[in-house]
Amino acid sequence: MTKLKTVVAMAAASALFLAACGSGDSSGSGGSYKLSFVQGVTGDAFYITMGCAVQEEAKKEGATVDIQGPQKFDPTQQTPVLQSVVSSRPDAILIAPTDVSAMQRPIEQATKQNIKVVLVDTTLNDPSIAASAIASDNVGGGKAAFEAIKQLAPQGGKVLVVSVQPGISTTDARAKGFQDAVKADSKFTDLGVQYSQNEPQKAAQIVTAALQKDPDIVGIFAANLFSAEGSATGVRQANKQDQVKIVGFDAGPDQVKALQDGTVQALVAQQPGKIGQVGVQQAIKALKGEKTETKVQTGFTIVTKDNLDSPEGKAALYKSSC
Missing domain, CATH: 3.40.50.2300 (Response regulator)
Structure with a gap:
């Protein structure tokens, strides 16, 4: 990678x-x-x-x-x-x-x-x-998420945003930053934003249905922690881990595990x-x-398997308790 x-x-x-x-x-x-x-x-x-x-x-x-x-x-x-x-x-x-x-x-x-x-x-x-x-600079974070997908899938293709719900300032800004970057690159096609209502199970269902409709999706930007968790489940259930690259926002324990397992390829850590x-x-x-x-x-830090164990990568990870 x-x-x-x-x-x-x-x-x-x-x-x-x-x-x-x-x-x-x-x-x-x-x-x-x-x-x-x-x-x-x-x-x-x-x-x-x-x-x-x-x-x-x-x-x-x-x-x-x-x-x-x-x-x-x-x-x-x-x-x-x-x-x-x-x-x-x-x-x-x-x-x-x-x-x-x-x-x-x-x-x-x-x-x-x-x-x-x-x-x-x-x-x-x-x-x-x-x-x-x-x-956080959420628009910038969304753009960085697209750059991550672009490096993971340089051939281009269809990409989807899985967010929480309309009206949340941060996730709306992340989606905008990502979509604006997609539209500026002719290699990629924006499939829009779908909302999980902060439910990992719903996010998994969204991704499963999206892959049935567009089996050639190459990338998913999950705009928050629970969206990333559910998106990873949906990709795994569809057995598309090798094809679909997921960039998640946030770096909680579940997201780090998904990164280590290879289901999620990058995390935008706030x-x-x-x-x-x-x-x-x-x-x-x-x-x-x-x-x-x-x-x-x-600011934010892009965390991948390559820098996960570095001092900077470790410092970017979230806590589950004080």
């Missing part, structure tokens, strides 16, 4: 602005800040890794942090979790919104309670209500730890009335 280059793309923030003072002890002295981290979904290695970094950074800052999340990546489940967190009156909330539209009002309600909000990973239609928004660390830093700045960065983009 052609050795893929490790890509590390870092883009720093734009436009600084002076955040308003938070309630309570805005100087940070005389007591610790109370933070809450609302995950996109519990049990996901991406958010577990982020949560570990949030806890570590909060400890450095002398702050306490509570971590909660919904059982599914769903705004109808995340909203009551957020409302419960708001009722506990934290000084600041770090949250990964599960929908750009549906979570707008619930998060606005939190800011009206004089609680500082920092968006981590995902965002909103109007992120200006937050002190800061930290996320930096959830960095997102969590910067999220806490921006929240503390907002609470102290210091300038915050309205937008921070973090």
